[in-house]
Amino acid sequence: MLLQEVAAAGAHPLSGTVATWMWLLPLLPLAGFVLNGALALAATYRRGPSDPTVHADHTHGAGHDTGHAGTAHPDHDTAHHAPTRHRYAGLVSIIGPAVLFAAFGLALSIFGAMTRVDHLEQPFVQRYFTWMATGDLRIDAAFQLDQLSMIMVLVITGVGALIHLFSIGYMRDDPGYPRFFAYLNLFVFFMLVLVLGASYPVMFIGWEGVGLCSYLLIGFWFSDTANADAGKKAFIVNRIGDFGFLIAMFLLYAHIASLDFVGISQRAADLAPGIVTAICLFLFLGCAGKSAQIPLYVWLPDAMAGPTPVSALIHAATMVTAGVYLVARSAVLFALSPVASLTVAVVGALTALLAATIGLKQWDIKRVLAYSTVSQLGYMFVGVGVGAYTAGIFHLVTHAFFKALLFLGSGSVIFAMHRAYHATHSHADAQDMRNMGGLRRYLPWTFALMWIATLAIAGIPLFSGFFSKDEILAGVFARAGHSTLADVSWFGIPGNVLLYAIYGIGLFTALLTAIYMTRMMLYTFHGPNRTGETERSHLAEAPWVMTLPLVVLGVLSAIGGWLNIPELMRFLGPPQWLHHWLDPVVGAPALAVTGGAPVHLTHQTEYMLIGAAVVIAVAGILFAVARLKPARLVPKAQAVPERGFARVLANKWYVDELYDRSVVRPLVGGSRRLLWTVTDKWLIDGLLVNGSARLTGFFGRIGSYWQTGNVSTYAWAIVIGVLVVLGAFTLR
C-alpha cells in the first residue's frame, strides 16, 4: 500500500491524528478473514492423488468408502452423536471477535480525534493508489472519513463486535465454525469499504462484496437446498439492484465526468434536472435491491435461512442499511431532484405498510423480525426521502441496536429450543412461535431484554425507537406544510397531499408495528409453554457469552434516544447532537445546493405529534394484549392453516409466486425453448450449418445417379453435348 498523502489532506485538521490509520479499519477484518479462511481450509483440505483419473477408476471399482471424517455435517436436526467442537474452534473464537474489537477500539479513538476537532468542514480523504485510469476516467483507491461514515463505522464495528461475541456461543457446535467467522469477517471488511469509500466505484466494491458475503452466509448450511436457493435469490436480486447502481454511475460519469463524492458535490449543481432525477431513481433502484424495498424486498425474508447472528448483523443492522447510507451520502443529488426524493419516500412508506401487514401473520419468529426490518427500513427511506437525512440516519442507528437485540434474543431462544429438541431427538421446528410459549420462566434475561427492545421499536417514550421514529414522522409532517417537496407534483398528485398521506401511513404502520411485536412477545414468552413436557426441563438461559451482548444492546436500545434529543426536551440532555454532528455532511450541502431553508415546527405542533405517536404506541400494545390469547395456541404440528385474509398475509400476499410466474418461469422456459432449442439448435445449427452440409450431399447424389458405368450412357452424353454446342453455333 503506497501511501500518497494528497496535499489537501495534508492541510486537513485530522491528517496528523490517529485518523491517518483509517485504512487499518477494513484491513483488520480482512486479516481476520484470511486467518480464519486458512484455518477452515487447513482443517478440511486433504491433498488429492497425483493421478486422479487412475485413482477415480480404483475407487469406483473397489467401491470401498474412504470415510471422509472431519467434515461429517450434522444438520440442525440430524445430531445423533455428541456435537464435536471444530479442531481450531478455540483459535478462531479469539481471532474473529478480537479483530472486530480492535477495529472498534480504533474507530472509537478516531471518533475521539474527530470530536476534538471543533468544526470539521472538509471530509478527510486518503488516496492510496490509482485504481483505474484510462482516458479522462481516473478512479483512485481512496477512503473518505467524515461525520456520516464515522457514525456508520462505529455502528458496524460496535454491533459487529457484539454479534461476533454472540456467535462464539451460538455456532459453538457447528463443524463449519472457522468458515463462518471467515465469512463474517469478510463481510465486515466489505461493509467498511462500502462505508469508507471515497467514490462510487470504491463504494461499489463494498456494495457487491457485502452481497457476496450475504450469499455465502445465507447459504452457510448449503447442504440444504432451501438455504442454497435463498442465498442465490439474495445475490441475484441484489445484482438487479447493482445494475441500477451501475447505470447511475454511468450517467454521473457521462454528464459530470467525476465519480468521487467531493467532485460530485462541487459539480452537482450543473446537472440537468432530468438527468439528476434519472441518476437518483437508478441509485434508488440500487438501494431497493440492497435494502429490500418494494419491488426487490423478496429476498430478505428468505435470507432468514442463514444462521441467526448473520440475520442480526447483515439483515438487520448493517448491510440492509447500506441503501439508506447511499441516499444520505448522495444527499446533494437527491436534494436536487424532488421527484426522485418523493418516489423514495412513497416507496418507503408503502414497503413499511406492506411488510407490517405481512408481519402480523407470520409464525416463524425470525420471519416476523425480518418483515419488521423491511418495515423499519421503509421508515428510514421515508426519512431520507423527504430530506430529513439526520432523522433517517438516527433511526438507522437506533434500529441497529434494538433490531440486533431482537434478532440475538430470538437467537438465544432458538438456541435454547434447539438444545431442548436436540436432547430429546425431536424434529419439531425450533423457530416456530407455536412451539414456544411461556419462556419467560426459563429465559428471564432474554425475556427482559427483548421487552426493552419491543418497547423501543413500538415507540414507547424515553426508549430509542420513540425518538428516532418520532423524528422521522415530525420531519414528514413539517415538510408537508411548505417545502420544495410539497409544491412539486408526483405523477399528478400534489406534493403536500402525498406527504400528509405518507404521515398517515407512517402512523398506521407504527400501530401495526406495536401490534405484531407485542404479538411476538406474547406468543413466545407469555401464556402456557407448548414446547412439550420432556423438552421443558432442558430449556435454560443461553451461556453468558450470548447473553452479555444482549445486555449491552439492551442498554444501547434504552438510552439510544439520547443521541438526538428533540429541541423541546432540552431538559433530558444536549439536544440535537446527531443533527449538529451530521450537518456539514448532510444538512448544509443539501440545503445550499437547493437554496432551501431549514424546516422547523412550532412547539405545539411537535407536542401534538409526540402525543399522537405515544397514543398510537400504547394503543397498539394494549390492543395486542387484549385481542391475542396465547393460551388458545396449539403447537405447530396440530396447528390448523389460516383462512381468508389471514392466509393471504401468511402467504406474503403471494408476491413470491407472482414474481416466479411472471419473471423467472417465462425467462428460464423461454430461453430454454425459444432461444436454445429454436434459434440455436434448430435455426442456426439445423438449417444453416447442417442444412448446407445436407445440401451438398444432395447434389452429390444427383451427380452419382448419372454415373451408370455403362459406356453407351457416356456416348450419348458426348453426342448430346456436341449437338447442343453445334446448335448454339447455328443460333449465333
Add this chain to the structure above:
Amino acid sequence: MRDFLGGIGYERWVLPALLLIPIAGAILIYVARIGRGRADDIANAGSARVIALATLTIEFLVSAGLWWTFDTGRSTWQNVVMKAWIPEWGANFVVGIDGIALMMILLTTFIMPLSVLGSWTSIREKLPAYYALLLVLTTGMIGVFISLDLLLFYVMWEVMLIPMYFIIGIWGGERRLYASIKFFLYTMVGSLLMLVAILYLWVQTWQAGSPTFSYDALLRSVDVGRTAGLLLFGAFFLAFAVKVPMFPFHTWLPDAHVEAPTAGSVILAGIMLKMGTYGFLRFAMPLFPDVAMLPAVRTTMLALAVIGIIYGALVAMVQPDFKKLVAYSSVSHLGFVMLGILALTMESVQGALMVMINHGISTGALFFLIGMIYERRHSRMIDAYGGIARVVPLFAAMLTIVSLSSIGLPGTNGFIGEFLVLIGSFRTQPIWTVIAATGVIFAAAYLLWAIQRILFQPVTHPENERLTDLNAREVVIMAALVIPILWIGFYPQPILARMERSAAQFISDVERGATERSGSARVGN
C-alpha cells in the same frame, strides 16, 4: 532489468525467438522419441510432457522480458524485425508489437504452460503428437499477434487452425469429429474470404506500382470505393465474426468446447477467441474506417454484439452441460468486448482489451476446474454433481472465486473489464449499454445457479462422496490463475498504462480514417 535485456540486443531477437522456441520444442519431442519404440501412452512417453512444459516455460520467461522493455511512451511498433520473404510479391517477414499485441502474447505464453500442466494426466495416449501440436499451436497464435504483414498474418492464422483441429479431432469427446470438422469449416470459410480480401488489397498496391503486403503501407494506401470497401470489410468481418464468435456465427463454439480436451478448451476460449476481436482491432476497422463508421454497419454490429451478450447469457442459463454453459458465457463476454470496441471511446476500448485478458484467465480457470472434476467423475453434466463443496472444499473455494471473477464481482478482474466497457460505451451508445448491462444480471444468474447445483445442495450421487480434492499440480495451476484474478482486480493500472497508447492509436486511426478517408500511417516505423 531493462538495461540487462537491452544489452543482449533483446529487442532484435525476441519476437522471432518466440516463434522458433516452440518449433524447436516440438522437434526435440520427436528427437527424444527416436529408438523409444512406438508405445506412446503416459508410461513411456512421459518425456514429451516434460519437454513441452520446459519449452513453454522458457517461452514464458523470454516473453516476460517484453513486459519491462515495452516503452509505454512510443506509439509506433516495437521490437520490429524485418526479413525479406517473397520480395517479388512484396511480402516480408515483418513482426512487431504494440500494447495490444504485448498483452495478448503475455496471455498466450502465460496460459500455454498451464494447459500443458492441465493435461498432465488427462491425456493418456499419443502423447508426443499431442504436445508437439500444442507447441505448433503456440507458434501459430503468437505469429498471428505479432505479424505486421498480411500474408504472414494469414499463414499464421492457418498454422493456428490445423493443430487445434487435430487436438479436438483426436483427443476430444464422443462427437469430436463432428465438432472438429464444424469448427474447421466454420473458420475456414471465414478465412478464405479474408484471403480474397487481402489479395484484392494486394492487387490494388500492385497496380499502383509497388506490390506490398505490409500492414502500414496498406493502412496508408487503402482507398477502395464504397461498394468495394463494403465487400472487403464484409469479408474481414465474417472471418473475425466467426472467430469472436458473434451472435449468428457462434454455434461451433459450444460443440468445439464440449468435445475438446481440457487444454484444448482452455486454449480455444483463453486465446483463440481473442483472435477475432484482435482482428477487428488490427485489421477490419483500421483498414476500412469509413465503412466501419457507416451508421448502418455500426448499428448492426452493435446490435449483434448486444444480442450476443443477452442471448449468450440466457442460453447459458439453461444448459445441462457445464462446458456448454461456459462456452455460451464466452459468447456473452466477448459480446462485451465487441461493444467496447465499437463504442470507440478510450475507456471502452481499454475496457474491451481488459475483458479480453480477464476472460482468458477466468474462463481458462473455469475450464481447468471442469477438466479436473471430469477427470474424477467423467461427467460434464451439472446434475451429475451436487453438494460436493463438503467433499472437496479447496475445489469448491476455487470454483467460487473463479465464478465470481467471471460474473464480474468488484475486486476481481472481471469487474474491471466490464465496468470500463460499460462506462465507456455509455458516453456514445447509452441505449445499447443499458441493454448490455442487463447481461451483468443474467451472468450472475446462470453461473450462480450452476455452481449451486454442483457445489451446494445435498449430495445425491454416492460417487460424489468419494471425490478427491485437488492435488499439488492442480493447486499450482489454480494458484497461477487466481493470483492474477485478484491482482488485476485490485491493481490493473500497469496493464492499462501499457495499452493506453495503442488504444488511442486505434481510435484515432478509425475516426480520422472515417472523416478524411486517407488513413495516416504510424509515425516512423
Add this chain to the structure above:
Amino acid sequence: MGLFYTFNFYLFGVLAIISAVTFVTRRSPVAAALWLVNTMFCLAALYVMMDAQFIGAIQVLVYAGAIMVVFLFVVMLLNLGHASDVTDVMSGKTRLAAAIAGLLFLAELFVLWKDDAPVPIAPPVEPAESGVIAQVAAPLFRDYLLAFEITSVLLLAAIVGAVVLAKRKTT
C-alpha cells in the same frame, strides 16, 4: 477438272457411304469388319484422287492391312464370328433416337455449312516435282519432329499396355 475425275470421285464417295451403312447394319462382326475394310479402300482411292498418294498408301497398308487384321484376329480368337443369339443391337427406341440425333447433327452441319465456304489461306499446293513422299516427310521431320517422337513413345506404351492387359493372369 475432268469429268472422269469428278465421276470417279463421286463413285468412290458413294461407295464408301454405302459400305459404311452396311457395315453398321451387319449382325456378325466378321461381316462388319470386312465392310469396314471396303470403306477404307474407297477412302484410300479418294485420298489418291486428292493428290495425297502417300496417305492413300499408308491408309491401305496401316489401316486396312494392320488394324483391321488385328480386329479380325481378335474376333476369331474369341470366336465371336457367328451372330450371337441375343440381339446385338439396342432396343428400337434407342436406335430411333440415334437416327434422329444423326439427322439433327447433319442438319446443324448443313446450316453451318451454308454461310461461309472455307476460304483458302495458303496457296493451293501444286504437286512439286520432289516427289510425293518428300512433301509429307519434310514437315513431318522438320516442324513436327517432336510430335513424331511422342507418337513413337505412345506406340511403345500401347504395345506394353496391350500385352499386360491381355496376358492371362497366372495367379
Add this chain to the structure above:
Amino acid sequence: MIQEALFFSAVLFIIGVVGVLTRRNAIIIFMCVELMLNAVNLSFVALSRLYGIAGQVFVIFVMTVAAAEAAVGLAIIISIFRHHENVDLRNINLLRG
C-alpha cells in the same frame, strides 16, 4: 472437290456415331470409332489441299493414335471377355458411381 469430300466425311462420321449409339457389341463399337477416325482423316486430307501439307502430316499422327487405341482397346476387350464370356456392353459397368 473439297466440298464433296467434306460432305462425304460428315456423312461417314455420322454413320460412325449412329453405329456407336446403337450397337451393343464392344468390337463393333470399336470399329465404328475407327470409321469416325477415318472420316476425320478424309476431311483432313481434303482440307490439306487448301491449308497446306500439315493436314496430311496430322493424318499420320491420327493413324498412329488409332493403332495404339485399337491395340489397347482390344486387349481390354479380351480381358473383359475372359471375365464375362461375352462383350455385351450392358453388363460391363464396373465404374458405376
